[in-house]
Amino acid sequence: MARVALVTGGTRGIGAAISTALKQAGYKVAANYGGNDEAANAFKAETGIPVYKFDVSDPAACEAGIKTVASELGPIDILVNNAGITRDVTFHRMTFEQWSAVMRTNLDSMFTCTRPVIEGMRERGFGRIIIISSINGQKGQMGQANYSAAKAGVIGFAKALAQENASRGVTVNVIAPGYIATEMVKAVPEEILKTKVLPLIPVGRLGEAEEIARGVLFLAADDAGFVTGSTLTMNGGQYMT
Numbered sequence: 001m002a003r004v005a006l007v008t009g010g011t012r013g014i015g016a017a018i019s020t021a022l023k024q025a026g027y028k029v030a031a032n033y034g035g036n037d038e039a040a041n042a043f044k045a046e047t048g049i050p051v052y053k054f055d056v057s058d059p060a061a062c063e064a065g066i067k068t069v070a071s072e073l074g075p076i077d078i079l080v081n082n083a084g085i086t087r088d089v090t091f092h093r094m095t096f097e098q099w100s101a102v103m104r105t106n107l108d109s110m111f112t113c114t115r116p117v118i119e120g121m122r123e124r125g126f127g128r129i130i131i132i133s134s135i136n137g138q139k140g141q142m143g144q145a146n147y148s149a150a151k152a153g154v155i156g157f158a159k160a161l162a163q164e165n166a167s168r169g170v171t172v173n174v175i176a177p178g179y180i181a182t183e184m185v186k187a188v189p190e191e192i193l194k195t196k197v198l199p200l201i202p203v204g205r206l207g208e209a210e211e212i213a214r215g216v217l218f219l220a221a222d223d224a225g226f227v228t229g230s231t232l233t234m235n236g237g238q239y240m241t
């Protein structure tokens with residue numbers, strides 16, 4: 001029986017590449033999204049992957065959405081906590097709303113999406129939780145105090161959860177991407193990318209979403225059970241941990 005994977009924010013960018021790679025590898029995949037129906041429907045039409053709209057920052061919506069996924073595809077074996085947003089501004093100008101929007105989507109979602117699946121994984125003796133953090137959670141980034149805090153927070157979450165669940169066949173790992181060519185990064189002006197970002201990346205280019213998906217495939221596999229509590233840094237050499 002194919003294992004079931006849920007990818008939050010799985011309809012665009014890195015998440016779309018993860019959903020697609022998991023499907024190609026034989027998993028039954030559900031792709032969650034937040035509000036962009038047009039992108040989600042186009043993704044569904046192109047890949048045949050079912051899409052599920054619920055806000056990862058809303059506990060009741062996640063509980064209901066994940067129940068629907070499980071009833072349609074089966075219990076979730078692999079959860080990829082990928083959905084994320086930015087609200088970049090230097091901290092001395094940041095509003096509480098900019099702070100808390102990022103906390104809700106990027107950090108509260110660790111609770112709202114993981115809590116509904118963890119007991120079932122423990123009972124069945126198998127689970128893979130893979131969290132997409134960021135290089136900026138590891139090294140900090142000017143203009144991203146909110147995002148850096150949330151992305152660092154998920155690493156602590158993963159280590160605690162990994163310890164709690166290691167004996168039950170459930171692994172919890174993080175991937176920390178560097179700059180990946182998605183809409184989030186394409187929003188950065190071309191000139192800034194060329195003069196300020198690329199010179200920092202030893203491999204000399206942005207990463208591709210498919211490269212992050214390869215990391216997810218490795219961590220999701222049945223035979224990756226000895227890897228838990230780790231952070232896989234995938235950033236073209238920009239920051240070596």
Ligand code: NDP
Pocket residue numbers: 008009010011012013014015032033034035036037039040054055056057082083084085105132133134135176177178179180181182183184185
């Ligand atoms: P995109 O903006 O391209 O896609 C984000 C996805 O998340 C979309 O599917 C979006 O849904 C979904 N999403 C956003 N908010 C919510 C929400 N509240 N509820 C449900 N779904 C939501 O992002 P990326 O692919 O660039 O980023 C994916 C992850 O990787 C994020 O966690 C990001 O922080 C991280 N990352 C990205 C890097 C990069 O260079 N791109 C670098 C390091 C980390 P919808 O389409 O409906 O809006």
